Amino acid sequence: MGRGRVRLKTPGQTGSLSALSVLAGAAAAGPDPWHGRARLLGNGAGCVSLTDYCERPLSSGAETMAPPQGPRAPLEFGGPMGAAALMLLLPATVFHLLLAARSGPARLLGPPASLPGLGALWNPRALLLWLAWLGLQTALYLLPARKVAKGLELKDKSRLRYPINGFQALVLTALLVGLGMSAGLPLGALPEMLLPLAFVATLTAFIFSLFLYLKAQVAPVSALAPGGNSGNPIYDFFLGRELNPRICSFDFKYFCELRPGLIGWVLINLALLVKEAELRGSPSLAMWLVNGFQLLYVGDALWHEEAVLTTMDITHDGFGFMLAFGDIAWVPFTYSLQAQFLLHHPQPLGLPMAAIICLINAIGYYIFRGANSQKNTFRKNPSDPRVAGLETISTATGRQLLVSGWWGMVRHPNYLGDLIMALAWSLPCGVSHLLPYFYLLYFTALLVHREARDERQCLQKYGLAWQEYCRRVPYRIMPYIY
Ligand SMILES: NC(=O)C1=CN([C@@H]2O[C@H](COP(=O)(O)OP(=O)(O)OC[C@H]3O[C@@H](n4cnc5c(N)ncnc54)[C@H](OP(=O)(O)O)[C@@H]3O)[C@@H](O)[C@H]2O)C=CC1
Numbered sequence: 001m002g003r004g005r006v007r008l009k010t011p012g013q014t015g016s017l018s019a020l021s022v023l024a025g026a027a028a029a030g031p032d033p034w035h036g037r038a039r040l041l042g043n044g045a046g047c048v049s050l051t052d053y054c055e056r057p058l059s060s061g062a063e064t065m066a067p068p069q070g071p072r073a074p075l076e077f078g079g080p081m082g083a084a085a086l087m088l089l090l091p092a093t094v095f096h097l098l099l100a101a102r103s104g105p106a107r108l109l110g111p112p113a114s115l116p117g118l119g120a121l122w123n124p125r126a127l128l129l130w131l132a133w134l135g136l137q138t139a140l141y142l143l144p145a146r147k148v149a150k151g152l153e154l155k156d157k158s159r160l161r162y163p164i165n166g167f168q169a170l171v172l173t174a175l176l177v178g179l180g181m182s183a184g185l186p187l188g189a190l191p192e193m194l195l196p197l198a199f200v201a202t203l204t205a206f207i208f209s210l211f212l213y214l215k216a217q218v219a220p221v222s223a224l225a226p227g228g229n230s231g232n233p234i235y236d237f238f239l240g241r242e243l244n245p246r247i248c249s250f251d252f253k254y255f256c257e258l259r260p261g262l263i264g265w266v267l268i269n270l271a272l273l274v275k276e277a278e279l280r281g282s283p284s285l286a287m288w289l290v291n292g293f294q295l296l297y298v299g300d301a302l303w304h305e306e307a308v309l310t311t312m313d314i315t316h317d318g319f320g321f322m323l324a325f326g327d328i329a330w331v332p333f334t335y336s337l338q339a340q341f342l343l344h345h346p347q348p349l350g351l352p353m354a355a356i357i358c359l360i361n362a363i364g365y366y367i368f369r370g371a372n373s374q375k376n377t378f379r380k381n382p383s384d385p386r387v388a389g390l391e392t393i394s395t396a397t398g399r400q401l402l403v404s405g406w407w408g409m410v411r412h413p414n415y416l417g418d419l420i421m422a423l424a425w426s427l428p429c430g431v432s433h434l435l436p437y438f439y440l441l442y443f444t445a446l447l448v449h450r451e452a453r454d455e456r457q458c459l460q461k462y463g464l465a466w467q468e469y470c471r472r473v474p475y476r477i478m479p480y481i482y
């Protein structure tokens with residue numbers, strides 16, 4: 001592969017930096033930019049910098065398949081010990097939150113008022129309900145789709161096909177639940193089953209991850225993810241070995257990311273609202289707001305389902321315990337925490353405060369959607385009139401980076417919008433307890449960590465063009481703060 005030149009388009013000046021040619025080569029060297037053995041260091045712009053870029057011989061156009069991650073590749077999440085700790089800690093956190101939300105003191109920190117026995121966790125009806133839910137979502141996934149989208153190009157140059165029918169699944173689920181309720185389905189009984197449901201969801205995640213781990217043993221090398229193939233079984237089980245595990249055209253990761261957990265989350269919220277109406281005559285304003293905001297978020301994700309195909313979860317991360325548990329257990333049972341809290345700890349909320357909270361959510365959503373749509377439109381077609389006027393930096397890969405508009409404000413404007421929404425979801429719960437702010441705290445940590453991972457990957461992909469972007473847009477998530 002020949003050496004390329006990175007062209008940096010700056011306002012009023014278009015130039016090409018020949019000194020960057022080595023980096024350009026590095027970025028263009030192989031279809032597997034993740035495996036460059038660059039050393040990443042911090043610099044003044046809060047951006048990692050690429051040194052030692054010649055450590056790996058450039059060229060190797062034929063290097064289309066990445067070898068499994070070698071033992072020298074840096075491990076994430078504290079390596080095998082960190083992964084093992086997280087596999088205990090994450091389920092424990094789910095149960096702690098479920099118990100805390102229903103306890104009187106509702107303490108985020110400190111032990112729960114009482115520990116449940118196995119009888120409170122294991123319930124065959126919960127298992128049946130859970131399996132029926134997974135079965136329903138699988139059936140809806142398999143229904144004819146309004147569109148079939150292609151994912152990004154894989155190492156073997158193929159592109160997978162994905163059905164775009166998530167929103168249809170949400171609407172059909174709503175119709176079925178509505179029909180069921182009018183036929184006497186006691187949705188208000190669901191909150192009582194959250195603990196045993198979370199238990200079977202966690203068990204499912206462990207068993208399913210084991211299946212995924214074993215399946216990866218027979219997968220071709222080209223199907224493996226850049227991470228998650230260290231050779232350490234605990235670490236690889238946690239991170240996931242295979243990038244897009246499938247049986248026939250059924251894509252497990254894509255299915256789990258958007259269906260059972262995300263739709264399950266709004267169903268749990270609805271059940272909590274129904275239960276509150278049963279207990280207190282009508283749902284509280286705070287409960288309406290939390291339900292409305294989170295339904296908007298989930299509806300938006302499913303409406304823009306195709307965009308998930310370019311997230312790092314789909315394009316980079318293997319499918320193992322972290323994502324499987326995150327998708328099917330963590331999301332529905334912890335993301336519904338505010339509604340759980342409100343059921344057991346009703347909060348007064350006046351109209352003026354409700355209006356302010358709605359405004360905060362609207363601002364967050366505006367930034368989140370604006371930023372995500374701007375990038376997606378640009379990535380699909382840079383000449384689209386909606387984005388054609390934006391300033392860009394060219395990179396050696398042929399792709400460009402936006403440097404004005406939302407992506408000129410901070411390097412992750414979509415994270416900023418998401419965090420503002422997270423605040424709006426907690427505010428209806430008042431300020432007397434820390435518990436409903438768990439999501440905001442966890443999400444801040446998740447996005448800061450995710451942002452660092454993404455920056456590393458972008459630096460490896462785009463080399464000095466990324467450094468130039470960091471120089472031009474120095475803040476990561478929050479202007480003038482971070
Ligand atoms: N609610 C939740 O629990 C979670 C929500 N999210 C949300 O999911 C969404 C997707 O997040 P995520 O996948 O992490 O990352 P992003 O959608 O931010 O995508 C990052 C990628 O965008 C591209 N990019 C970065 N900067 C630019 C630029 N200036 N111009 C053009 N392209 C650029 C790069 O990829 P490339 O150049 O290859 O296109 C980069 O790898 C976010 O809105 C996030 O808030 C994420 C995690 C959890």
Ligand SMILES: CC(C)CCC[C@@H](C)[C@H]1CC=C2C3=C(CC[C@@]21C)[C@@]1(C)CC[C@H](O)C(C)(C)[C@@H]1CC3
Nearest residue numbers: 090257258300301308311313322325326327330331
């Ligand atoms: C269990 C661990 C602590 C972490 C697990 C992380 C997962 C819960 C999240 C990783 C990325 C996610 C995304 C969404 C939900 C949470 C997980 C799975 C997302 C589907 C939410 C809706 C958004 O609009 C989105 C952009 C589609 C999100 C994509 C990433």
